[in-house]
Amino acid sequence: MSNRQTVADLAPATRYARREGVRLAWTVLHGTDDILIPAANARSIADRIPGARLPPLPGCGHLVWDMDGGASIKAIRGFVEEAG
Numbered sequence: 001m002s003n004r005q006t007v008a009d010l011a012p013a014t015r016y017a018r019r020e021g022v023r024l025a026w027t028v029l030h031g032t033d034d035i036l037i038p039a040a041n042a043r044s045i046a047d048r049i050p051g052a053r054l055p056p057l058p059g060c061g062h063l064v065w066d067m068d069g070g071a072s073i074k075a076i077r078g079f080v081e082e083a084g
Contacts (some may be wrong), residue, residue, distance in 0.1 A: 003029055006066055020076060025083040026049050026051070026052040026056070027052065027079035028053070029057060029064050031060025031061045031063075031064045031067065032057060033058075033059055035062070036061075036062045044053055053082075057067055
């Protein structure tokens, strides 16, 4: 893969287009206190995937599983139970 292709893959329009065709259950994990990537980005991704979940992870930053492993596990467990 060329560097040009890698950069193109990182472009928001490319990422969103790929997710819009997804037909699987998704949950998007994102900490409400993430200073690297705004929470609005997670909402935008979840909104583009039919049925996607975006459980709130209050007080978590960028590494949600490291900052609050319990909340991350709870969110994942809820997703798995709901998805069946």
